[in-house]
Amino acid sequence: MDIYIKQWNDLILYCSFDNTYKMAWSKALVELTVNTNESIKDIVKLDFHDIARLCLKYYWNQTIFFDLIQSSNMKKPPEIISSTRSLITLYFNKKQSEQPIRFEKIDFYSIGLALEFELTVKNIVRTLKQDVCWRFKNLNRETYEIYDLDRNKGKVFLNKNDVITLKEHSDFLFTIINYRWTQMLEGFNHSPRISRKVRAIDDNNIKRTSLKKFHQHLDLIFEDGKRKCFYCGENIADSEISVDHVIPWSYMFSDDLWNLVYCHKGENSEKSNRLPSEEDITRLEVRNKLLLDRMQNNNKDYDQLQIAVEKDYVKKFWISFKG
Ligand SMILES: [Zn+2]
Structure with a gap:
C-alpha cells in the first residue's frame, strides 16, 4: 500500500473515539480533494467552512432519516450533533411537516433559514478547530503529518502529490471510513441494519415513498x-x-x-x-x-x-x- 494512504488507513481504522467526529472530518477531506482541481497549485488549500458544510450534510442525512446516535454519551450529545438537530427542528417548523429530506436538496437561503444555517456551520467550524482537526492526526502518541493546519485561519494544506494520491484511493478511503463509522454507530445504536443505512445515505437511494x-x-x-x-x-x-x-x-x-x-x-x-x-x-x-x-x-x-x-x-x- 502507498505509504501516505497507509497512514490514512491507520488513522481511520485505529483511532480512538467517543464520538464520530473523526469520521466526518476525514470523509469531508477526502470528498473535498476528490472535487479539487489540483492542476493549478503545488499546495491545495481546503477551507474549514467547506469541511463543516460536508460534516453537516453527513449528520443531517443520518439524523433526519435514521435518527442515528453519534456518541456514547446519551446525556450530553456532541455539540455538532446538537446544532444539526436544532437546524432540523427549525427546518421542520418552517415547513410545518416532518417529512425527511436530503440536505443536498435544501436551499436554506430561499426558505429563510440562511442565518441559522450559517450559524450552524460556524459552530461546526469551531468544534473542528478546537477538537478534531489536530486530534485526527494523532495515533499512539505519534503524529502523522498527512496535512498541515492553520487553525487560526481555518485552513488545511495538502501537497499536490498527496491530493493526487488521495483522489486515486478515494473509493478505498470512503469504504473504510464508512466501515469504521458503522462500527462506531453499532456501539451507540440499537436499531438494526446500520451499515445499510450508512451506505444508503451515500448512495443517495433512500426511498420514502408515499404510503x-x-x-x-x-x-x-x-x-x-x-x-x-x-x-x-x-x-x-x-x-x-x-x-x-x-x-x-x-x-x-x-x-x-x-x-x-x-x-x-x-x-x-x-x-x-x-x-x-x-x-x-x-x-x-x-x-x-x-x-x-x-x-x-x-x-x-x-x-x-x-x-x-x-x-x-x-x-x-x-x-x-x-x-
Ligand atoms: Zn389518534
Missing part, C-alpha cells in the same frame, strides 16, 4: 367508512390522516402492510422513533388477522400479509429490536 397506496387495504378495516386512529381510537378527519409505521421505519427500513396503521398526524411525529408498547404490538397482531380476512386473495400485498401473520413477524421483529 397512500396502502389506503385501499387499510380502509377495509372500517366497515362504516370512518377511519379510526390506531392509537387513540377516535375518528380521523381526512385532513388529519396519516399512515404510521408501528415499528418505526428507522428500524424496519421498509413499508410493510403488516406494520402500517392509520393515526392522527400529530401522534405520528410524537412517537417518532420509539419502539411501541407490547399492548400496541398485540393489537397490531389482532388487526392483521382481521385485515387478512377482509382482503382479496389476489395480490402481492395479501401474500405478504399472509406470510407476516403466519410467521408472526410483528412480535418477532419487535422482540429482536427490543434486544
Whole structure:
C-alpha cells in the first residue's frame, strides 16, 4: 500500500473515539480533494467552512432519516450533533411537516433559514478547530503529518502529490471510513441494519415513498367508512390522516402492510422513533388477522400479509429490536 494512504488507513481504522467526529472530518477531506482541481497549485488549500458544510450534510442525512446516535454519551450529545438537530427542528417548523429530506436538496437561503444555517456551520467550524482537526492526526502518541493546519485561519494544506494520491484511493478511503463509522454507530445504536443505512445515505437511494397506496387495504378495516386512529381510537378527519409505521421505519427500513396503521398526524411525529408498547404490538397482531380476512386473495400485498401473520413477524421483529 502507498505509504501516505497507509497512514490514512491507520488513522481511520485505529483511532480512538467517543464520538464520530473523526469520521466526518476525514470523509469531508477526502470528498473535498476528490472535487479539487489540483492542476493549478503545488499546495491545495481546503477551507474549514467547506469541511463543516460536508460534516453537516453527513449528520443531517443520518439524523433526519435514521435518527442515528453519534456518541456514547446519551446525556450530553456532541455539540455538532446538537446544532444539526436544532437546524432540523427549525427546518421542520418552517415547513410545518416532518417529512425527511436530503440536505443536498435544501436551499436554506430561499426558505429563510440562511442565518441559522450559517450559524450552524460556524459552530461546526469551531468544534473542528478546537477538537478534531489536530486530534485526527494523532495515533499512539505519534503524529502523522498527512496535512498541515492553520487553525487560526481555518485552513488545511495538502501537497499536490498527496491530493493526487488521495483522489486515486478515494473509493478505498470512503469504504473504510464508512466501515469504521458503522462500527462506531453499532456501539451507540440499537436499531438494526446500520451499515445499510450508512451506505444508503451515500448512495443517495433512500426511498420514502408515499404510503397512500396502502389506503385501499387499510380502509377495509372500517366497515362504516370512518377511519379510526390506531392509537387513540377516535375518528380521523381526512385532513388529519396519516399512515404510521408501528415499528418505526428507522428500524424496519421498509413499508410493510403488516406494520402500517392509520393515526392522527400529530401522534405520528410524537412517537417518532420509539419502539411501541407490547399492548400496541398485540393489537397490531389482532388487526392483521382481521385485515387478512377482509382482503382479496389476489395480490402481492395479501401474500405478504399472509406470510407476516403466519410467521408472526410483528412480535418477532419487535422482540429482536427490543434486544
Ligand atoms: Zn389518534
